[in-house]
Amino acid sequence: MMNPWQKKIAPLTLALLAPALAALTARAESGVQAVLSQDSVSLGGSATLQVTVRGNSLGEQLAVPQVDGLQFEQAGVARSSNLSASFGGGAGGSMTRENIVQVSFRVVPQREGAFTIPPFKCEIDGKTFATQPLTLKALKVTGVTSSGGLSAAPAASTSLPAAEKNDAVFSRLTGVPEKMYAGQVVAATMQLFVNRAANLSIKLNGAPTLQGGDAFAVAAKSGNIAQREETVNGVPYTVAYLTLTLTALKDGDFELSAQWPLMVVTVKDQPAPGVPESFLNNPFFRGMFRQQVEEPLALGGDKQAVKILPLPADGQPASYGGAIGEFTVSVAAEPAEVRVGDPLTLRMEVRGSGNFDRVGAPVFNGSDGWKTYPASARFDAADTLGLEGAKVFSQALIPQNDQIKTLPAVEFSYFDPLTVKYVTLQPKLPPVAVLPAEPNAAMVRHAAPDAASPDHGPATKNPPLAPLRLEEGTVRADLRPVTRAAWFWAANSGSLLLGLAGFFLLRRYRQTLDADYQSRQRTDRNVALALQALDSALANEDSAAFAEAASRALRERLAGVWGLRAESITTADVRHRLDADGEPALALFEAADAVTYAGRRLSRDEMFNFKQRVVAQLNQLGAAS
Amino acid sequence: MKIKLCQGGLLVILSLSAAVSLSAARPSASDFDAANQACAVQKYDEAIRLYEHLLQNGSLSASVYYNLGNAYYLHGEVGKAVLGYQRALLLEPNAADVAANLAALRQAQGLPEPAVAWWQRPLLVFGRDTWAWLGGAALLLAMLAVFLRGAWLNFGDAEKCPHRWFHGAVTVSGLALALSIGGALAQGERADRQVVMTNDAPLKVSPFADAGDLASLREGELVKPLKRHNDFVFVKNTAGQKGWVAREKLAPVVL
Numbered sequence: 001m002m003n004p005w006q007k008k009i010a011p012l013t014l015a016l017l018a019p020a021l022a023a024l025t026a027r028a029e030s031g032v033q034a035v036l037s038q039d040s041v042s043l044g045g046s047a048t049l050q051v052t053v054r055g056n057s058l059g060e061q062l063a064v065p066q067v068d069g070l071q072f073e074q075a076g077v078a079r080s081s082n083l084s085a086s087f088g089g090g091a092g093g094s095m096t097r098e099n100i101v102q103v104s105f106r107v108v109p110q111r112e113g114a115f116t117i118p119p120f121k122c123e124i125d126g127k128t129f130a131t132q133p134l135t136l137k138a139l140k141v142t143g144v145t146s147s148g149g150l151s152a153a154p155a156a157s158t159s160l161p162a163a164e165k166n167d168a169v170f171s172r173l174t175g176v177p178e179k180m181y182a183g184q185v186v187a188a189t190m191q192l193f194v195n196r197a198a199n200l201s202i203k204l205n206g207a208p209t210l211q212g213g214d215a216f217a218v219a220a221k222s223g224n225i226a227q228r229e230e231t232v233n234g235v236p237y238t239v240a241y242l243t244l245t246l247t248a249l250k251d252g253d254f255e256l257s258a259q260w261p262l263m264v265v266t267v268k269d270q271p272a273p274g275v276p277e278s279f280l281n282n283p284f285f286r287g288m289f290r291q292q293v294e295e296p297l298a299l300g301g302d303k304q305a306v307k308i309l310p311l312p313a314d315g316q317p318a319s320y321g322g323a324i325g326e327f328t329v330s331v332a333a334e335p336a337e338v339r340v341g342d343p344l345t346l347r348m349e350v351r352g353s354g355n356f357d358r359v360g361a362p363v364f365n366g367s368d369g370w371k372t373y374p375a376s377a378r379f380d381a382a383d384t385l386g387l388e389g390a391k392v393f394s395q396a397l398i399p400q401n402d403q404i405k406t407l408p409a410v411e412f413s414y415f416d417p418l419t420v421k422y423v424t425l426q427p428k429l430p431p432v433a434v435l436p437a438e439p440n441a442a443m444v445r446h447a448a449p450d451a452a453s454p455d456h457g458p459a460t461k462n463p464p465l466a467p468l469r470l471e472e473g474t475v476r477a478d479l480r481p482v483t484r485a486a487w488f489w490a491a492n493s494g495s496l497l498l499g500l501a502g503f504f505l506l507r508r509y510r511q512t513l514d515a516d517y518q519s520r521q522r523t524d525r526n527v528a529l530a531l532q533a534l535d536s537a538l539a540n541e542d543s544a545a546f547a548e549a550a551s552r553a554l555r556e557r558l559a560g561v562w563g564l565r566a567e568s569i570t571t572a573d574v575r576h577r578l579d580a581d582g583e584p585a586l587a588l589f590e591a592a593d594a595v596t597y598a599g600r601r602l603s604r605d606e607m608f609n610f611k612q613r614v615v616a617q618l619n620q621l622g623a624a625s
Numbered sequence: 626m627k628i629k630l631c632q633g634g635l636l637v638i639l640s641l642s643a644a645v646s647l648s649a650a651r652p653s654a655s656d657f658d659a660a661n662q663a664c665a666v667q668k669y670d671e672a673i674r675l676y677e678h679l680l681q682n683g684s685l686s687a688s689v690y691y692n693l694g695n696a697y698y699l700h701g702e703v704g705k706a707v708l709g710y711q712r713a714l715l716l717e718p719n720a721a722d723v724a725a726n727l728a729a730l731r732q733a734q735g736l737p738e739p740a741v742a743w744w745q746r747p748l749l750v751f752g753r754d755t756w757a758w759l760g761g762a763a764l765l766l767a768m769l770a771v772f773l774r775g776a777w778l779n780f781g782d783a784e785k786c787p788h789r790w791f792h793g794a795v796t797v798s799g800l801a802l803a804l805s806i807g808g809a810l811a812q813g814e815r816a817d818r819q820v821v822m823t824n825d826a827p828l829k830v831s832p833f834a835d836a837g838d839l840a841s842l843r844e845g846e847l848v849k850p851l852k853r854h855n856d857f858v859f860v861k862n863t864a865g866q867k868g869w870v871a872r873e874k875l876a877p878v879v880l
Contacts, residue, residue, distance in 0.1 A: 341732060342732070343732065343735050343737075376825075376840055376841045376842075376843065377840070377841065378838075378839055378840040378866075379838075394864075396735030398732070398735065464729065465695055465698070465699075465726050465729060466721075466722035466723075466725050466726050467722075468661050468664055468665070468691075468692045468695060469661075469688040469691055469692055469722070470658075470661060471688060472657045472684070472686050472688050472689065473686045473687055473688040473717075474686060474687075474716075475684050475685060475686045476685050476686070476716070477683040477685060478683075478685065479685055479712060479715065479716075479879050479880065480879060480880070481753045481754055481757065481813075481816065481879070482753075482754045482757045482758070483753070483754075483757045483809065488757065488761065491761060492761055492764055492765075495761070495764045495765040495768045495769075496764070496768060498765075498768045498769060498771075498772045499767065499768030499769075499771045499772060501772050501775070502768065502769075502770075502771030502772030502773070502774065502775040502776070503771060503775065504775070505772070505774075505775025505776055505778070505779050506771070506774065506775040506778065508775075508779060509775065509778040509779050509783070
């Protein structure tokens with residue numbers, strides 16, 4: 001029985017003493033197992049074989065079997081061990097140690113065929129164990145071209161046996177019908193299937209091409225080769241594909257085949273050029289410095305037969321312009337009301353799928369009374385190949401008289417390759433009202449001469465034109481506007497400078513006004529303070545302070561008028577500067593001086609009366625300033 | 626002082642007028658008459674050569690462009706005819722004969738009329754140069770009024786300054802200046818257009834020769850250039866479609 005301390009320390013002790021206790025361990029699950037990563041491999045590729053050996057005491061090194069046509073390269077060795085302990089009952093428990101060795105081999109087939117890998121033998125705990133024999137199939141790398149499904153019969157000498165046909169690399173060409181018509185456009189897809197399990201290293205050495213003589217115009221509208229994953233008959237493939245358009249150019253029997261310029265990259269068991277042989281003895285460098293060889297892989301033996309037929313001459317409508325496919329037509333007119341001589345735009349939309357580059361504007365089935373002009377066209381594709389969409393034709397029409405009641409009938413014909421018939425569409429026309437022309441401009445008073453002169457241009461019927469001018473008029477040397485001339489902007493800059501000078505003068509004037517205003521404000525404020533002192537002295541019946549405040553109030557006002565400091569104004573200045581109108585002010589100054597300097601005292605009534613005279617004088621002086 | 630300022634203003638105006646008169650070249654009436662004579666007897670090749678010779682020698686006038694447009698049209702060259710009429714209209718925006726012939730050409734050829742917004746119509750009464758001159762004069766008047774008022778207040782009797790006159794002059798000048806800028810911009814848009822010189826000129830998706838076609842432009846159609854890339858111009862036609870056109874297929878109204 002273990003006490004609690006023993007229970008805590010036991011696992012730690014066991015971990016530390018594991019190597020020493022290894023010899024004391026009980027039995028382990030021993031054995032050897034071999035697993036192949038795949039059942040088949042293409043020539044140039046490889047499969048991975050992993051051998052796992054489990055046991056307490058591993059014996060001598062694993063014996064690698066020799067197989068004719070197969071090369072075994074040791075890719076790596078991993079070793080690990082598990083130690084487990086059990087504590088139970090009164091027996092004191094037991095410990096188990098298991099050693100595991102995993103050896104990886106790269107199996108490279110040297111030739112085509114089926115190989116049997118014999119059992120790997122190994123001695124464990126004194127006993128001999130062996131793996132089960134394994135089978136590996138090596139396939140020759142080649143391909144076939146088939147147009148239908150994968151079950152299509154193999155053809156020509158390059159095809160593989162049917163059973164192996166889909167295993168490595170093959171290509172398909174889809175979308176090409178067995179029968180086409182000259183001018184017809186179809187979308188075809190070139191596909192390259194590569195078996196994902198084949199572990200092939202393939203490079204595309206250039207763009208794939210479609211071989212078919214000069215009977216087709218080929219255009220790859222979608223640009224780059226795309227890639228997808230696809231499972232065929234339970235086998236996973238990586239599929240590279242390119243979508244293109246085929247236009248049949250001429251009738252006859254032709255054969256199409258897809259060409260994929262492929263290169264197979266093979267790793268040889270020899271060093272790359274310039275690498276010492278000894279590097280291959282090191283497992284780490286072996287994979288890095290082995291020589292890689294690129295060999296072309298020929299594909300595309302099969303051919304797709306296509307019969308190009310001429311368009312049937314029987315039943316071809318007069319309005320047929322080369323369109324092949326399936327289309328609908330709609331017509332709109334703008335404006336719905338038009339005057340004689342004014343243009344109207346007919347918008348005809350041909351929508352559907354087919355060879356839009358050969359789709360022309362619907363034709364008029366009699367356009368009496370209407371002057372027509374060549375239509376402009378715009379194509380709005382609905383797919384990347386341009387096989388579906390809408391082609392919009394805008395055509396100008398001018399009514400020649402106001403007797404016209406409807407638009408001219410339009411007709412569009414195409415050839416339907418499915419029904420092998422021509423189809424003629426006559427779309428419903430929108431209503432239109434033709435009004436009489438407005439009276440012509442008075443200026444148009446000269447009819448242009450008919451196109452009869454030898455050096456006359458194309459025979460276009462010109463409308464009446466206003467006559468030539470006989471006076472050359474004001475002549476100038478340049479069509480460029482005056483705004484592009486430097487002198488124009490220089491002159492305007494002069495105007496702006498003049499304005500700037502004006503703004504400067506206005507600002508200066510306002511600043512002058514501001515100085516006078518501030519001076520007046522200061523004077524008013526000082527006068528108000530002096531009057532407050534005057535009231536205070538009156539309330540206290542303080543004659544000296546009253547006289548001082550009255551004198552100061554008058555001096556502040558005069559200082560504002562004369563632009564002097566108040567302290568510097570004396571009674572003599574007042575006498576000197578003021579004229580006869582200033583006698584009252586002078587009298588007030590002299591009365592104040594008498595109180596201040598002669599010690600005369602003023603009664604309350606005298607002070608009140610004196611204040612009234614001072615205030616009146618201040619107002620008079622203030623108004624004058 | 627006021628007299629001196631007025632004299633200065635007059636000097637500026639006279640200088641501008643003198644610059645205008647100096648920019649004009651002497652017409653060569655005999656060549657013009659000879660070209661008209663050739664056109665009258667339906668020798669359009671000769672007439673075109675003589676009109677082009679006048680233009681190359683710097684005798685640019687609305688009459689020459691108009692007569693050249695007529696000669697080209699009668700010779701069957703619609704694009705060059707439209708170009709001549711457009712240039713004539715640039716010099717004389719109100720020329721009724723030019724407008725009538727251009728309208729007749731467009732009607733006969735089924736060419737679309739460029740749309741003009743309602744607010745642009747009154748502004749197209751004058752040419753771009755006329756608007757420029759009006760704007761320059763308005764600016765000068767406004768600035769002169771500001772300057773004279775400032776001078777009067779500083780150096781004259783501020784009490785007698787006619788503030789209302791000055792304010793009125795600045796207000797009227799400001800309105801005239803704004804109108805002139807609008808007119809110059811409206812006329813500038815017209816002058817910046819280009820004429821398609823070949824029929825079925827492809828309007829392409831991108832500025833490359835092998836790019837897909839969006840539509841085709843017709844000879845004589847007007848397009849508005851928006852940007853350039855190498856030898857292609859991104860344009861907008863009168864129907865509002867935008868795309869790239871080879872520069873060689875266009876001719877600007879003003880070089």
